[in-house]
Amino acid sequence: MSENVVVTHALTKRYGRRTALSDCTVQVPAGRVVGLVGPNGAGKSTLLQLVCGLLEPTAGRLEVLGERPRSGSARVGFVAQDTPVYAGLTVEEHLAFGARLNPSWDDAVARRRIDDLGLDPTQRAGRLSGGQRAQLALTLAIAKRPDLLLLDEPVAALDPLARREFLQALMEFIADEGTSVVMSSHLVTDLERVCDFLIVLSRSKVKVTGEVEELLATHHRLTGARIDPAALGPGRQVVQARHTDVQSSLVVRSSAPIDDPAFRVDGIDLEDLVLAYMSEAGAGRVLERQP
């Protein structure tokens, strides 16, 4: 599949005078597992709620699966931040509820997952552990057989083992169905294991977006004698610059290889890349080619 599942152009959402998302332009290709990363208040939940049609944009354009998003679409599964389940309903009642609401509901998939997870169908959701509730919420979203699955910090409240199990279940589902997924998280190490596409949001703005492999191949850490980043030359975007009196450490984006003897050049991992874009200096200074 080559089409985009989410396309936004200058998408903006304001709550009164507070801007939650500003001028957001992204394209998410189909079949990807997208990591949506950013600090608290960056606008991640706002973007996900716009994509699933729970919020209306203040300005800009947004297309999801080729159409305007609408809340309750059978083609989009959404697991909100607090893994919402109904405390008073049993696991079984959740499945019955899901079946009634969703025309494409896959009851066999739902029951197999509940069984594999060892959840008691007669137990009320309010009595489940945080990890079990997250798994139940994921089961409900998966059994809809959505084309696009949106997960808002699904593992935030889980212990490391439950996180691993949750992500494992997610990976199995994606491998079977080829569903596109957008998942927000603060935990880059978790995203590193499952995501192949990245969106970094900070202070309501998109800082960087792209294929993880391509981003890792084009970002480098340069360490050497103190330098004015402006002296680096054209075509190199200084994402983060740190200096001591005598030394500079720069994270630089460059599609061409950097072989400057003045620097040691190392690759960076996804966590360093995300942190560089989230840092204050990550204003993304681009050193353009001089005319």
Ligand SMILES: Nc1ncnc2c1ncn2[C@@H]1O[C@H](COP(=O)(O)OP(=O)(O)OP(=O)(O)O)[C@@H](O)[C@H]1O
């Ligand atoms: N209903 C609302 N009314 C007013 N302001 C809001 C509302 N929802 C979110 N905001 C504000 O919009 C901004 C973005 O919030 P959002 O929840 O999208 O961030 P987030 O990246 O998901 O944060 P977190 O990681 O803490 O969940 C924040 O400044 C937040 O205070």
